[in-house]
Amino acid sequence: MRDAFVRTTAALLDDDPRAAVVLADISAGLFDRSAARHPDRVLNVGIREQLMVSVAGGLALAGMRPVVHTYAPFLVERAYEQIKLDLVHQDVGAVLVSVGASYDSSGSGRTHHAPGDVALLDGLDGISVHVPGHQGEVERLLREAVASGGRAYIRLSEQQNRAPSPAVDGRLHVVRRGRLGTVVAVGPTLDRVVAATQGLDLTVLHAVTVRPLDTTTLLATMATPDVVLVEPYLAGTSTRLVDEALAHVPHRVLGLGVGRSEQRRYGTPAEHDRAHGLGEAGLRRSIDAFLAPR
Amino acid sequence: MTAEAIPTANDGYSDLGRLLALMSGDEKHDPSAHSTLDVLWVLYDRVLDVDPSRVDDPDRDRFLLSKGHGPMAYYAVLAAKGFLDEADLRSFGRYRSRLGFHPDRVLVPGVEISSGSLGHGLPLAVGIALGLRAQGITGPRVVVLVGDAELDEGSNHEAIAYAGAIGLENLTVVAIDNASSTHGWHGGIDRRFAVEGWATAVVDGRDHDDLTGALADRRDGRPSAVVAVVERQV
Numbered sequence: 001m002r003d004a005f006v007r008t009t010a011a012l013l014d015d016d017p018r019a020a021v022v023l024a025d026i027s028a029g030l031f032d033r034s035a036a037r038h039p040d041r042v043l044n045v046g047i048r049e050q051l052m053v054s055v056a057g058g059l060a061l062a063g064m065r066p067v068v069h070t071y072a073p074f075l076v077e078r079a080y081e082q083i084k085l086d087l088v089h090q091d092v093g094a095v096l097v098s099v100g101a102s103y104d105s106s107g108s109g110r111t112h113h114a115p116g117d118v119a120l121l122d123g124l125d126g127i128s129v130h131v132p133g134h135q136g137e138v139e140r141l142l143r144e145a146v147a148s149g150g151r152a153y154i155r156l157s158e159q160q161n162r163a164p165s166p167a168v169d170g171r172l173h174v175v176r177r178g179r180l181g182t183v184v185a186v187g188p189t190l191d192r193v194v195a196a197t198q199g200l201d202l203t204v205l206h207a208v209t210v211r212p213l214d215t216t217t218l219l220a221t222m223a224t225p226d227v228v229l230v231e232p233y234l235a236g237t238s239t240r241l242v243d244e245a246l247a248h249v250p251h252r253v254l255g256l257g258v259g260r261s262e263q264r265r266y267g268t269p270a271e272h273d274r275a276h277g278l279g280e281a282g283l284r285r286s287i288d289a290f291l292a293p294r
Numbered sequence: 295m296t297a298e299a300i301p302t303a304n305d306g307y308s309d310l311g312r313l314l315a316l317m318s319g320d321e322k323h324d325p326s327a328h329s330t331l332d333v334l335w336v337l338y339d340r341v342l343d344v345d346p347s348r349v350d351d352p353d354r355d356r357f358l359l360s361k362g363h364g365p366m367a368y369y370a371v372l373a374a375k376g377f378l379d380e381a382d383l384r385s386f387g388r389y390r391s392r393l394g395f396h397p398d399r400v401l402v403p404g405v406e407i408s409s410g411s412l413g414h415g416l417p418l419a420v421g422i423a424l425g426l427r428a429q430g431i432t433g434p435r436v437v438v439l440v441g442d443a444e445l446d447e448g449s450n451h452e453a454i455a456y457a458g459a460i461g462l463e464n465l466t467v468v469a470i471d472n473a474s475s476t477h478g479w480h481g482g483i484d485r486r487f488a489v490e491g492w493a494t495a496v497v498d499g500r501d502h503d504d505l506t507g508a509l510a511d512r513r514d515g516r517p518s519a520v521v522a523v524v525e526r527q528v
Contacts, residue, residue: 020428040428046459051417051452058421061407063352064428066421081411082449086418089408091400 001156002099004138006030009067012146013038018065019146024052026070027099053079056094057086065093065146071105072098072114072155080120087151088124094152095145096127101157102233102258103272106265115258117155118210119237127151129211131187131232136164137208153211157232159188159269167208172217178202181226181291182218186210186238189230189278196283200291210238215245225251228287232278234258254290256283305374307335313370317386317393328367329472329499329524330359330439336505337437337468338375346376349404355434356422358407360415361441361470362396369393377404413447416440416467420453423465435511437466442483443474451486458490463513466520467492470499473526487519499524 006027012019013034020041021031028035028044035042041064045051049070056066068075075098076083087094098117105112121127130141130152138156145152167173172184175194178201185193186207197204203221207213210231218227227242235257242253258276265275273279277286305313310331314320338344342355359368369386372378378393385391392401396410406422409415419438426434440450457465469483479486484494493514497504499522508520 017429020425040424043424045452045456048452048456050449051420051456054414054417054449054453055421055424058418058423059425059428060421061418062422062425062429062431064425082414082417085408085411085414090418 001132001135001138001158001160002027002030004135005069005097005142005154005156008139008142010034012067012143013041016065016146018063019067020059020064021067021069022052022056022059024049024070024074026074049074049079050082053082054086057082057090057092060087060092060094061090065095065149067095067097067142067146069097069099071100071112072102072117073100073112076117076120076153077114083121084124088126093149095142095154096152097142097154097156099156101155101159102269104158104269106267106269106272109266110262110264115233117233118153118231119234121153122211122237127153127211128209129153129155130209131155132157132168132208133161133188133190133206134164135160137168140168141208155187155233157188159232161188161191165190165206165208167206170209170214172205172207172214172221174217174221175204175206177221177223178204179223181224181228182222183228183230183287184218186229186231189232192278192280192283193230196280197287200287202287213238213241215241218242219245225249226291227251228254228256228290230278230283231255231257234260235276252290254286256286304376307339309374310335310367310370313373313380313383314366316380316383317366317369328364329441329470330361330364331367331370332500332502332524333439333468333470333505333522334367334371336502336509338371340502340506341509342437343434344404346404349377352429352431353433356406356419356436358409358415358419358422358436358438359397359405360407360409360419360438361412361444362409362415365393365395365397368397372402372404378402412441412444413449416450417453419465419467420457420462423457423462426464432464435464435466437468437509439468439470441474442469442471442479443476445469445479445483445486446475446477454487454492455490457517458487458492461491461515462517463515465517466509467517468509469519469521471521471523483521484519492516493518494521495519496521496523498522
């Protein structure tokens with residue numbers, strides 16, 4: 001996904017004189033050719049993430065359309081007040097693009113993990129959030145985010161589904177229909193969710209854009225108001241939106257995702273997925289328990 | 295604000311006390327009670343190329359009040375120069391007022407940034423200066439006002455180091471020094487900037503002619519820092 005991001009950003013820099021990218025050393029080498037072509041619009045501020053976001057705010061105040069990029073913990077957590085004040089409070093647009101989703105950098109330990117990124121951004125006004133599940137979704141998401149002039153967060157991941165999804169259009173994609181409940185798979189969790197729900201009479205929806213969340217399609221396809229959300233970040237991040245959409249009817253929501261307990265483990269992302277119940281078997285167990293007769 | 299609604303005030307320095315009183319309710323205002331007042335006046339009266347009739351002009355100078363707390367002096371100068379109506383001053387701090395204890399750029403045309411939390415104006419100013427440069431807009435300067443205590447915030451030092459390293463010559467910092475930093479700046483505030491490659495000057499923050507001279511546009515490939523020393527805060 002990072003390659004697709006770099007390739008698309010390079011093209012945007014060539015095509016749009018207002019486009020700029022702001023970096024804090026991470027991925028800077030991948031932009032060398034663009035920096036040679038556009039030295040005033042490829043800005044590497046060094047290992048200064050607060051400044052990176054503030055510079056983006058200033059660029060936007062001057063009429064530019066900045067793309068800001070580094071690892072999720074340094075982009076969202078370290079520079080959170082800069083996002084809040086230098087982008088949102090200034091009422092300007094920027095596109096934040098992270099790598100290292102949740103525990104993609106599993107071997108680096110907690111310092112490089114950020115499963116709370118989407119929940120943090122959820123506390124701020126007017127930031128669309130996109131969680132691509134395949135590298136083929138990145139170009140459209142990035143181009144549309146930059147063209148909108150608004151604020152967007154694009155959460156790149158090393159984990160992917162086998163194929164790009166129609167959900168890249170911002171709506172929930174109906175993967176299959178069932179009668180006993182709905183599972184919403186976010187971003188790169190789709191293939192696992194499809195496998196984990198084999199043989200179950202469930203509707204499976206795929207979300208790439210989670211802010212705003214397409215609750216219209218959720219309601220339109222719902223046979224039973226029992227909903228399981230499978231998010232590749234902090235568990236329960238989007239349950240409030242499902243609760244709000246179903247406020248008119250008795251319903252149940254199960255939010256699956258990354259837990260809050262600090263694992264203090266390295267290894268691979270797949271091992272972390274299993275530890276948080278996000279592997280195929282763990283998902284099946286949680287979904288079976290949720291649907292079991294009461 | 296529509297063009298028809300732009301105030302046309304053209305008050306002088308001597309009017310600032312009266313304008314301040316509209317916000318505070320106090321009859322008298324000693325300038326020394328407002329550490330930024332003289333710097334703000336000199337900037338808007340003698341230095342900046344800004345005008346209330348062209349607050350969106352790409353070629354205007356940008357002034358950023360980073361030290362956003364205690365903004366009455368700022369509002370008084372903006373009113374004196376026609377960016378605000380005196381009626382706005384009377385509503386200072388009220389629920390529906392455009393003028394809060396920290397300025398909001400969305401509410402007040404002509405205010406370049408919303409500020410209040412310390413350590414944001416200078417980094418934003420770096421971005422604005424870079425944005426102007428990237429668009430080939432070479433005329434305007436970006437001037438940001440900070441306080442000496444505000445420089446305690448580490449975010450400023452990310453900006454100071456980077457702006458110096460890249461020679462961001464369209465950027466000027468005015469640091470109001472009323473010795474309010476808890477641990478002080480041993481060796482002088484100006485040296486913190488100079489070591490990062492900035493042009494620096496230290497002037498009397500109450501002397502209008504000295505301020506005017508120090509704030510003149512003399513770009514030489516370096517960003518500029520002017521330390522304006524005023525009375526020690528007690």
